[in-house]
Amino acid sequence: EDQVTQSPEALRLQEGESSSLNCSYTVSGLRGLFWYRQDPGKGPEFLFTLYSAGEEKEKERLKATLTKKESFLHITAPKPEDSATYLCAAPGSNTGKLIFGQGTTLQVKP
Amino acid sequence: DTAVSQTPKYLVTQMGNDKSIKCEQNLGHDTMYWYKQDSKKFLKIMFSYNNKELIINETVPNRFSPKSPDKAHLNLHINSLELGDSAVYFCASSLWTSGDFTDTQYFGPGTRLTVL
Numbered sequence A: 001e002d003q004v005t006q007s008p009e010a011l012r013l014q015e016g017e018s019s020s021l022n023c024s025y026t027v028s029g030l031r032g033l034f035w036y037r038q039d040p041g042k043g044p045e046f047l048f049t050l051y052s053a054g055e056e057k058e059k060e061r062l063k064a065t066l067t068k069k070e071s072f073l074h075i076t077a078p079k080p081e082d083s084a085t086y087l088c089a090a091p092g093s094n095t096g097k098l099i100f101g102q103g104t105t106l107q108v109k110p
Numbered sequence B: 001d002t003a004v005s006q007t008p009k010y011l012v013t014q015m016g017n018d019k020s021i022k023c024e025q026n027l028g029h030d031t032m033y034w035y036k037q038d039s040k041k042f043l044k045i046m047f048s049y050n051n052k053e054l055i056i057n058e059t060v061p062n063r064f065s066p067k068s069p070d071k072a073h074l075n076l077h078i079n080s081l082e083l084g085d086s087a088v089y090f091c092a093s094s095l096w097t098s099g100d101f102t103d104t105q106y107f108g109p110g111t112r113l114t115v116l
Helices: none
Strands: A003-007 A010-014 A019-026 A033-038 A045-050 A056-059 A062-066 A070-075 A084-091 A098-100 A104-109 B004-007 B010-013 B019-025 B031-037 B043-050 B053-057 B064-070 B073-078 B087-094 B111-115
Touching: A003 A084, A003 A098, A010 A019, A019 A033, A019 A084, A019 A104, A033 A070, A045 A056, A045 A062, A070 A084, A098 B043, B004 B087, B010 B019, B019 B031, B019 B087, B019 B111, B031 B073, B043 B064, B043 B073, B073 B087
Parallel strands: A010 A104, B010 B111
Antiparallel strands: A003 A019, A019 A070, A033 A045, A033 A084, A056 A062, A062 A070, A084 A098, A084 A104, B004 B019, B019 B073, B031 B043, B031 B087, B043 B053, B064 B073, B087 B111
């Protein structure tokens, strides 16, 4: 069964303390791995799409990487405004419908 | 210049009532979606339309009925609301370049439904 699992569920960092969020997937024939950011009371905001193992994408303090089993969202020197829930998703192998992980809620304290 | 918009933002209603949520996108996309996000923030697909044709119909109660009058609009009507329907409902849209769901989906701001 296709699954997308994120860890940790919650992460607290001090401002400037770099860390990584994990998204592991069991989807055969991966056709894309999506990262979204969701602020409280808002809809998910698209960040990145990764298509093949070894691919990396960057945006400001965020860098997403992809292996054959998992994706990482690296946050370098985070700021309080990076606080949000980060969601990853992948199209299911049979139907292609997006399967979301449960999210990692990041809190960055000043 | 809102990309995907939903109305209303909040919806508070009594059990047994019927309510509708509206969604509109101005991105020129031809595929639209309804998702439900529960209290644990799990996002789960409910329905999807491509060019006004229903292409995803997940196992949801038939009290939920989507309607797409045109490519830019997708509405969700819910009959006989129950307590368990309380959640945040998100509309999303995407292109359909590969004939599957691998195009990036863009989400609306959500509608928080509370059933009393």
